[in-house]
Amino acid sequence: MSRYLGIDYGGTQSKLLLTREAPGGLERVREARVPTPQGGDSVEALARLALEFLGPDRIAGFAVTIAGIVDAATGRVVSSANLPWLDGTDPAARIAARIGAPGLAVQDGAAAAEAEATIGAxxxxxxxxxxxxxxxxxxxxxxxxxxxxxxxxxxxxxxxxxxxxxxxxxxxxxxxxxxxxxxxxxxxxxxxxxxxxxxxxxxxxxxxxxxxxxxxxxxxxxxxxxxxxxxxxxxxxxxxxxxxxxxxxxxxxxxxxxxxxxxxxxxxxxxxxxxxxxxxxxxxxLGVWAGAWGAAIAARRAAADPAPTPTGTEAAAWPR
Amino acid sequence: MSRYLGIDYGGTQSKLLLTREAPGGLERVREARVPTPQGGDSVEALARLALEFLGPDRIAGFAVTIAGIVDAATGRVVSSANLPWLDGTDPAARIAARIGAPGLAVQDGAAAAEAEATIGAxxxxxxxxxxxxxxxxxxxxxxxxxxxxxxxxxxxxxxxxxxxxxxxxxxxxxxxxxxxxxxxxxxxxxxxxxxxxxxxxxxxxxxxxxxxxxxxxxxxxxxxxxxxxxxxxxxxxxxxxxxxxxxxxxxxxxxxxxxxxxxxxxxxxxxxxxxxxxxxxxxxxLGVWAGAWGAAIAARRAAADPAPTPTGTEAAAWPR
CATH class of the missing domain: 3.30.420.40 (ATPase, nucleotide binding domain)
Known part of the structure; x- marks a missing residue:
């Protein structure tokens, strides 16, 4: 069964959620909360935490939430009020390079809303x-x-x-x-x-x-x-x-x-x-896990359609 | 070229608009304003006015706007504040029987808005x-x-x-x-x-x-x-x-x-x-003609897809 990683990149705490395909949709394999690495090399540090969390598990893809505006065409963060060191960077590409799986960035509120709407309330x-x-x-x-x-x-x-x-x-x-x-x-x-x-x-x-x-x-x-x-x-x-x-x-x-x-x-x-x-x-x-679930859902969707139409809420970091 | 009739069924005045397919979309053939027939057999009277307006022209379909709520599943008028004698009737079916062409009822505001949005401002x-x-x-x-x-x-x-x-x-x-x-x-x-x-x-x-x-x-x-x-x-x-x-x-x-x-x-x-x-x-x-244009557009759309998905704004009076 394909596995997808949802990363909810919070201002102070981040959440990691490993999911897998199941007959009724995605189901949880395991989850973890980690303190969000701060500062310039924080994406690299977050990627290392994700790699450690995954252990020997292989994933078909991941998505990472960003509290801010993501340019759908480039995958770059336009601006993030809580994580200003992300401005102008392409965090999904950096995480993808570290963990060896394709991924994309998604806007955090949109990810959480889509998760609540589809698998939550x-x-x-x-x-x-x-x-x-x-x-x-x-x-x-x-x-x-x-x-x-x-x-x-x-x-x-x-x-x-x-x-x-x-x-x-x-x-x-x-x-x-x-x-x-x-x-x-x-x-x-x-x-x-x-x-x-x-x-x-x-x-x-x-x-x-x-x-x-x-x-x-x-x-x-x-x-x-x-x-x-x-x-x-x-x-x-x-x-x-x-x-x-x-x-x-x-x-x-x-x-x-x-x-x-x-x-x-x-x-x-x-x-x-x-x-x-x-x-x-x-x-x-879904409470505080809505963003991580939304990221996992976005990862699965991107894997099913590797060239998704940009929607304004997803970056195009998925390899074409 | 296929021709479509838009009927804007107003409270005091109705508008008839004959259109035909053209390279850039529908174009006007001719138009007329008529006093809206009042009372119980008014739909029959409106259908006769439409037949007279069409003369020898054959149409592929028509739509009639209704100022009120139309049941999308049955084509019947649920309620119309300005034309209360329409409540519970199926005006498109009666007009269709009289003029010998298929038609449907559309909500007037939706028709006008779609026309303004697509061929107007x-x-x-x-x-x-x-x-x-x-x-x-x-x-x-x-x-x-x-x-x-x-x-x-x-x-x-x-x-x-x-x-x-x-x-x-x-x-x-x-x-x-x-x-x-x-x-x-x-x-x-x-x-x-x-x-x-x-x-x-x-x-x-x-x-x-x-x-x-x-x-x-x-x-x-x-x-x-x-x-x-x-x-x-x-x-x-x-x-x-x-x-x-x-x-x-x-x-x-x-x-x-x-x-x-x-x-x-x-x-x-x-x-x-x-x-x-x-x-x-x-x-x-489009001014006062927006509703009639919207009806003509709806008629053409229905002809292109004779079993449209009900949207809540269109009645299903089109023959299946």
Whole structure:
């Protein structure tokens, strides 16, 4: 059975997932978490870790996720905010040379969304919107297992839509969804509520601290999360109106709080829907392994079609 | 050369467009506008008008637009707000029997959007969002010449997205884009500004009256339209963030005012864009004939593929 390696190249921790073909699709052989090597020769160091992880196993291919923009034509990293030493490099080619198997680079959010959509919470649906509630807010529209990248690879930015008034967003606009439910922004807002020095809550665990306070019955935390989930619910209703997906998958760290995040957002959607045909709204299933699974899926797809059409989310590091 | 008839079945006026195959695509043979027959036997009456229009010309097929929901599996009209006598009927089958050629029903907005996208202002682009500014506000995402209907045939509803606060919308939500730039709502707002009895402005021409007042330098009209186009610009920026199209085509009666509608909306988009990759934003070209062109295109497509996959926008009245 062919084996494929998924490498989720994280900012501080990376994940290695060895999979093999099975009758129902890919299945896990084994997995490992490793600290992400930092600095200039980090790709080489990551490749060595992957080689060690593989041991005597031979693979038919691999993919590596990149948190940033990958040029689909060249396989090079255009820019990566968290791993700036990757800018302008071709990490898949370097890893391929070290481990002796073909590979490609994939954008991390797209890989995770495709995995959630096809083998995670979206399994069985063809048209899915995936939202990731993390430090920021990301989204992806997955149709027939592939992210709709848009004309410039920039579609799905649910976190950066809003009225144009309100708090300044990291993107430069005002009032974006991310200003209300981005994990870092919830942490900042909690500092303000409690009169703490800026950054205190995020240093102590971020939005998780606020969720814990809500669990403890703290009314101000409940109010803060209520404002956030009302905004999320309104945004999801906008997704329904614009895209009309079969299902919405909500993932990311914050989504793990069913009581304070997912359930209230779904209640807002149901309360405020009028003409809408509501999709199922479900929590993600693959958790932190979604990116590695997405990479393994991309590796298998590339092996099946060695000259894939570039989509804006995959680099063309696969040997032609 | 094969000929195809497009019938745009309007609420008060219908349009007939005879086309034929030409090297560059369909070309017009002739066209006519007829008052839409009203009441129970109106489809039969419309079919007779079409037969008269065709004269000795033989056609390979036709399509008829329906302002409402068409069941893709049966070809029957589920509901039509403006032509309620169509509910539950199969108008394409009745017209087909009368004129002796196969035909199908298509949803009017989808037909017009596909025509604008493929032979109108969107020609040359593969991924286009079409906005129609009329009495209400409609939208459609056209990819490779076909409307993305969504999981329930309900995608593209840009007119019914908003903050959930503000004026009540016809859809039941509050603050939707349509409450700010729907032609009927602009008319209502102008009544309020001038202290006129409700309905006066819409009876006198609707938003056109306000545009004329702005042309005359009336500051309150300019302010009203400024509020409307700012909202439209923000909504288009949301389309860019979510869908990332190559182009946006703005049509409908109101879009004909470049000075007071299209240009200010584009200025808002350009002023407020941050990370966005901006599409071209262009006025529609086919005007009131977009629906008839879209019907002719659908007829030709159905003739080329007599058993099309239902898309949610087309009825299956084509003989199998």
């Amino acid at each position: 979206g399994r069985g649906f063809d048209d899915i919107f995936v939202v990731a509630l993390g430090t920021g807010v990301a989204g992806a529209h997955v149709v027939d297992g592939r992210v709709r990248a848009g004309a410039h690879g920039a579609a799905g930015e649910i976190g950066h839509i809003g009225p144009g008034t309100g708090a300044r967003c990291s993107c430069g606009q005002r009032g974006c969804l991310e200003t209300l439910i981005g994990g870092a922004r919830i942490g900042d807002a909690w500092d303000e509520v409690l009169g703490l020095p800026a950054g205190s809550t995020n240093a102590a665990g971020g939005a998780r601290v606020v969720v814990d306070a809500a669990d403890g019955g703290e009314a101000r935390a409940i109010a803060l999360l209520d404002r956030a989930t009302t905004a999320l619910g309104r945004s999801l209703l906008g997704v329904v109106a614009m895209i009309d997906p079969e299902a919405i998958v909500v993932g990311g760290g914050l989504s793990q709080s069913t009581r304070w995040i997912l359930d209230p957002a779904v209640r807002t959607v149901r309360r405020e829907a009028t003409f809408h045909r509501l999709p199922e709204i479900v929590p993600s299933q | 969107g020609r040359g682009f593969d991924d286009i969002f079409v906005v129609a500014l009329g009495t209400g506000v409609a939208g459609a995402h056209v990819v490779d010449g076909r409307v993305r209907a969504g999981a329930h045939g309900a995608a593209g509803e840009i007119g019914h997205i908003g903050p959930g606060t503000g004026a009540r919308c016809s859809c039941g939500q509050r603050g939707c884009l349509e409450t700010l730039i729907g032609g009927a709502r602009i008319g209502d707002a102008w009544d309020e500004v001038l202290g006129l009895p409700a309905g006066s402005t819409n009876a006198a021409g609707g938003a056109r009256v306000v545009v004329d007042a702005a042309d005359g330098g009336e500051a309150r009209a300019i302010a009203l339209l400024d509020r409307a186009t700012t909202a439209l610009g923000r909504s288009l920026l949301g389309v860019v963030a979510m869908i990332d199209p190559e182009a946006i085509v703005v049509g409908g009666g109101l879009s004909q005012s470049t000075r007071w509608i299209l240009d200010p909306a584009v200025r808002t988009v350009r002023r407020e864009a941050t990370f966005h990759r901006l599409p071209e934003i262009v006025p529609s070209q």
